[in-house]
Amino acid sequence: MNPLIIPLSHVLMLAALLFTAGLLGLLIRRNVIFILMSLEVMLNAAALAFVGASAHWGQTDGQIILLLILTIAAAEVAVGLGLVLQIQRRFKTLDLDVVSRMRG
Numbered sequence: 001m002n003p004l005i006i007p008l009s010h011v012l013m014l015a016a017l018l019f020t021a022g023l024l025g026l027l028i029r030r031n032v033i034f035i036l037m038s039l040e041v042m043l044n045a046a047a048l049a050f051v052g053a054s055a056h057w058g059q060t061d062g063q064i065i066l067l068l069i070l071t072i073a074a075a076e077v078a079v080g081l082g083l084v085l086q087i088q089r090r091f092k093t094l095d096l097d098v099v100s101r102m103r104g
Contacts, residue, residue, distance in 0.1 A: 011052030018045035032087060032094045036080040043073045 018041055025038030047069045054062020084094065091099050 006052075008052060008056040011056075012049055015045045015049035015052065018042075018048065030096045032080075032084050032096060035096070036077070036084070039076060039080075040073060043069055043076075 022038045022041035022045060025041065026035055029035055029038065047066045050062040050065045050069070052062070054060065054065075087099055088094060093099070
């Protein structure tokens with residue numbers, strides 16, 4: 001049976017599309033939770049590009065980088081959740097425009 005082979009250009013195109021969607025979400029949204037979700041999408045797009053390229057060239061480097069990206073994403077979620085809880089307690093909102101105003 002012949003395995004399904006996906007061209008590297010298709011994998012990189014999907015990764016670029018996901019990265020662009022995450023970047024747009026990061027630039028457009030002002031809610032902290034949406035910003036953290038957009039960062040996760042961008043990290044997953046980078047991981048997809050690494051894994052696709054490593055599978056194409058038959059190397060294991062992409063899978064090692066994937067583990068590093070997953071570790072960074074877990075740390076980012078932990079720190080981000082702590083920040084979200086502190087912002088919600090202090091300002092009673094998750095809108096960054098309200099949070100960034102100076103209180104004279």
